[in-house]
Amino acid sequence: MNGITRDGDSFVLLVDTRVYSLEALKKTAYTFAAVTSVILEPKTDNVVSVLFNFAGSHSKNDPERVIAELLDQDLREIIKRETTPVRNLILAHAFSRSSLVERDEA
Numbered sequence: 187m188n189g190i191t192r193d194g195d196s197f198v199l200l201v202d203t204r205v206y207s208l209e210a211l212k213k214t215a216y217t218f219a220a221v222t223s224v225i226l227e228p229k230t231d232n233v234v235s236v237l238f239n240f241a242g243s244h245s246k247n248d249p250e251r252v253i254a255e256l257l258d259q260d261l262r263e264i265i266k267r268e269t270t271p272v273r274n275l276i277l278a279h280a281f282s283r284s285s286l287v288e289r290d291e292a
Contacts, residue, residue, distance in 0.1 A: 190249050196239040197249040201256070204232050210259040211236060217255050 191198050201211060208226075211234060215224035218238065225237040238252060 189253070193237070196237050197252075199236040199238075199249075199252065200229065201234050201236055202232055203234055206256055206260050207263060208234065210256060210263055213259045213262075214252060214256045217259075218252060222252075 189199060203211075211226060215226065215236070215238075218224060222238045222240045225235075227235045227237065229235050236252070238249070240249070
């Protein structure tokens with residue numbers, strides 16, 4: 187099951203934080219907050235245990251969706267990091283042409 191192990195009614199995923207950031211893990215946990223409880227627990231310096239338990243009618247959900255969402259969040263972080271300078275340039279250009287700040291005409 188793609189790195190996910192079963193622990194009673196819960197699923198456990200060990201994540202290396204050198205590969206996936208803690209921020210991506212937290213965003214993934216938030217995405218599933220409505221259908222599962224998530225516990226992040228540090229195991230070693232670079233490994234976090236992600237324990238999740240799908241609740242109620244969602245108990246038959248596929249736990250591999252968590253891995254897919256983690257990959258998606260990680261990709262979003264990479265794109266954000268790589269496009270920040272361009273985004274800032276576009277915003278600076280857009281606001282430089284606005285009338286948000288009155289200019290002194292000397």
